[in-house]
Amino acid sequence: MASEIHPILCIGCPSGCGGEVVVEDGKVTEMRGFTCDKGKAYAAEEVVAPRRMVTTTVRVRGGGLPLLPVVSEQPVPKDRVLDCVSQLRAVELTAPIAAGDVVVPDLLGLGIRFVASRSIGAAGEGYPL
């Protein structure tokens, strides 16, 4: 089977090394241009199973603010990021909410929890919008 070459820009440090990862039959066979082990590990993961932390907002009823920022507790497979965000768009919570509260215990069966990034008090406690 022919090998595929994936160009990857490392984000590990300000050097921003650009390199290539060669993949044959789904396995990394060669790396070119990366200058440290951390960079190589990142580049391999970027090609085989890239993941991203997901942050977005969900609606809040009866709170001092209309939106609650939420974050995934672990990185999500990159190709599921948009799905996660559209699922969370349908979520509506009721204030008060405390930072760290679980918003969704397992989104899309990925086994990843989404939690509140901040606290939001009930409207009237604190300054109304």
Added chain:
Amino acid sequence: MHEPYYDVVTIGGGPAGMAAALGAREAGADKVLILERDRELGGILQQCIHNGFGLRRFQAELTGPGYAHRYIEMVEKAGIDVWLDTTVLATAPGGAVSCVSPTGGPQTVRAGAVVYAMGCRERTRGAIRIPGSRPAGVFTAGAAQRMVNMEGYLPGHDVVIIGSGDIGLIMARRMTLEGARVRAVFEIMPYSNGLTRNIVQCLNDFSIPLYLSHSVVAVHGHDRVTGVTVAQVDSHFAPVPGTEFELPCDCVLLSVGLIPENELTRSAGIHMDSVTGGAVVDQFRQTSAQGFFAAGNVLHVHDLVDWVSREAETAGQSAARFAHGALGGTGGALAVSAGAGVRTVVPQRLVPPTGDEKSVRFYFRATQPLQPAILALHADDNVVWQRRLRVVKPSEMVVADIQVATLFQGAENLTFTISPATE
């Protein structure tokens, strides 16, 4: 009329103001007050819902609101007074801080020392003189960020971003996640002004093109923006004839730099640095006015909040020491200059060390990208310290700790340079 007294007053309750207040408490100030014009603490962090904050300060990857939350809890525990919805109007020599709020009306607070921590503002369309008509739909990236993340409005569906600053890149991803189409990011410089991480995760992940050495030469639309004309620019930033092309859009976001918000500092007659846009300070972050300190983005624009917290802690500690008479004034200072290759250096002055500190932390910005480079300290005409840097970029602040013994060797002038190194 009764004027309350505080040992240390911080103007601003964002990351700098909170860290300064906590630093002041740690250094023994009994009465510390934060004056904040918004309805809550946290400053701009509250709208930066993405993660990546706190790797240095907390050894954890937090969201902006998450980082703010940790500081707000510390401020509450430390018994620091906070006045929200309070706008400071002026500061006067001797530590009089005039402010106004809907509940308290106009008031004056007496401070043993003051820390300026007002943060910064975004550069606007006017500041970079983009020609064309003046339709609705043109926003700064931070204003759009607030609408999307805190107020629940999407400012457009078809977006062009001018400038590759980090907020613009973050908003390219955010608008895409919320269903908008982001057509392109245009950067006038030949290199990006954002972190590599943001180029990869905010643009490349969504196949959003970044055009370097390109500028928007016209904005079209009568009531609402309908499109932009873009052109390549030459090395003098002049549009190259024949390279123009048009893109339709209903929203233009600007991410073209930040300006420290120093109206209070300037009107107090404090000596300013025309390049950083902030006050000239010494290693304790004391300005040219005795008892007035500055830290965070009001002093110089940082790229990591972790450094803001660290710098503000120093300013707060120093302010507490000043209030107790344990830190001197601003006399006898040694000038620190930005030489070739260095755009900014903070602090810009050094006062004689008080004996407690072993080293001084300097923050630099380079004038141009170099790989590799040498950062050198010249005392009068001699190089007394240098460090090799694998890479320098104007968008990423360089930080160096230098021993007090190296700095105070009797030289009259200290100058830093950044020059190309051989591979």
